[in-house]
Amino acid sequence: MSYTTLPTTATLHPQPFIAHVPDTELHDLKQALKYSRLGPPTYENLTADPKNFLGWGLNRSWLAEAKQHWETEYDWRKTEARINGLPNYTVKIEDQGFEFEIHFVALFSRKRDAVPLVLLHGWPGSFLEFLSALEILKGKYSAEELPYHVIVPSLPGYGYSNGPPLDRDFDCEGIARVVDKLMVGLGFGEGYVAQGGDVGSFVSRILAVSHEGCKAVHLNMVVGVGPTEDKPFESLTDAEKKGVARAQEFSFLGDAYAREHGTRPATIGLVLSSSPLALLAWVGEKFLQWSSPSPPLSEILDSLTLYWLTSTLPRSLYPYRQFCGPAAQFFHPSPEWYIKKPMGYSYNSRELAPTPKGWVEGTGRLVWFRGYGLGDGEEGGGGHFMAMERPERFVGDIEGFIGEVWPLVMKEEGGKGKM
Template sequence: MSFTRLPETVKTTPTPFNVAVPESAILELKTLLKFAKVAPPTYESSRPDANYGVTRDWIQKAKAEWETFDWRKIEAHINAFPQYKIPITNTDGASYNIHFLALFSEKPDAVPIMMLHGWPGSFLEFLPILGILSTRYTSATLPYHIIVPSLPGYAFSDPPPLDRNFNLQDVARLLNSLMAQLGFDQYVVQGGDIGSQTARILVAEHANCKAIHMNFCYMTEPPNFDTSSLTASDNDILERRDWFLRSASAYAFEHATRPSTLSFVLSSSPLALLAWIGEKFMDWTDEDPPMTTILESVSLYWFTDTISTSFYPYRNTTPVDKNHIDLSNNPKWHITKPFGYSAFPKEILQSPRRWIETTGKLDFYREHDKGGHFAAIERPETLLKDLEDFVSQVWSGV
């Protein structure tokens, strides 16, 4: 397989990994789906505008397609890219096996870039970008080392501990150590959703994280902000933001305040999981994604049994939790290193450029007319072009 030659500076050799879901797990899923009960029709579930969540028609169609879904085809696609696991020790002495995909370059001046997913995403978000790069370049010409980890508690990475709290600063420490163990003493981080929040911590707290590019920045209005400076585009952004906070954010408060209860519900029924995750893919995208995109993500959560361990970041970042951290307006998280941002119009919690500029010196900003929350899936060429242009602009000066 190409793109597998490790850097000469690697400190810990990762173990190659392939996805191999047992046939018994696939049979169990299909059996549970076959006998899963669909709720009776209601006024809310019958509305074609889906203003009250996924419709009954949609869930019936998705259920039928999932029953015949070819997971092995998805598995083969995933395994076409190099994957690894590596043990990383946290400051508490606990060791975590971190799963990651990688395209390693043979160029001595290749720029290390770590790309971080969010919820309900996974490493799957970045497969389109990995596909573009592996087609466009060879391992001898690839200008970057691309590292795509599964966050702890997601997919094939180890879950958070049972005996203590675990937050995004823990995640950042583990991922920074991952890059160090792979031999990278400086790197760029890119992220959306929870990945952007982890990225902000990385660039603020870890010296070898030299630059950050994000496509998500949830924040409250900056103190003493002059609202008269807002443009028509800014007001469109704030209107969608208001819609989300008013009508579509209840899931986040549930994740933050009752994750244990929710985990039992979603881990016991694939149909429940499909509704919970499928709704987000439908609501948060510019255009409805193909059903395959939704089903491969829901299948990954189901087969890895990780929905229950994917909620912990919400306790850290949602204001309803008294221990949450404000990653935007707190000077502790102000970005002082090269900072790039890509704005997509259907992002759920987009912030105006003038707000984002208060969180760091914004060296690169590009606004697009298409795309939503899952930019790496929806607009992979666009996001990749922005990232490449940002790296080209700032890397020589880090």
């Protein structure tokens, strides 16, 4: 397979990985779905509209149809074949006395000056969010022409990566340490670009602020930011004001799940590990409500099946203790998390918190911006899962950002940014 030539400067030794689960596990999943009881009809679940924060949650009819499709028609083997159509690896990374085994998908370029890029997912996402983007790049460039080394890790606790230590706390700073060690160990210690949304946006910010190897960062979500004296609410456009209203609505009516994750991760993790139907309801709602447009059912079930087969749900909740627990922090309002390196931002009007450009400028050195759904002739705004929902747009933004920003990085680094 092409795209598998690591840099000669790599010090890590990744092992090829093939996604495959035994037939018995798929049989057990279908049996568990078969014997999972669907709750009775209620006024709330018969009238529920998951696209609306005021809509009571998940509609019973959708859940019943999704359950039947998952049990009788869905084929995980097709998804495994798609995963295995790209180079997959696992690699051991030591961090503070604990050994992580990190899974990642990669397209390694043979181009001498290819720019290293790490794409970071969030919850309830996974590396699957970026498969379409990787396939677009693979179809557009040969290994000899690819302008980037693209690394897509499964964050610790997610998918095929093992979970964080069982005997101590772990947080987003820890994720960033592991990701940086991965990128440096793959031979990209002189410089790489980080991109992230959701949890990945926090990890990308930490990488930019705290790790020398990260030279630039692109985000498609920035939260926890409000008006400033020089950028008051009144200065916003009508479209931006609608985005702020959406963020406020989500904060008031849409983030109960996050409070549960942050304050009762043990309980919700055990509950959702007990039944694939419960997992489908809890996570399926998020894909329907947070995206624009909503993904096809097959893509939602891809994510749910990966979560179920790898026991991801209970292992992936730890970041919420940091976001929504007793000592919650979002990394943005504090001056210590200001990004001094070049930063890019893609604004999507159907994101959970579409933060105006002017407010994002207060969190970092914003040198590149694209906005969608701002009423200025752009294509309609997307939602929370940008790479999954609109992979062509995502790839275009990444290429546009790197194309403009990497020469600036190389100039500021005195040539050190050139690989």
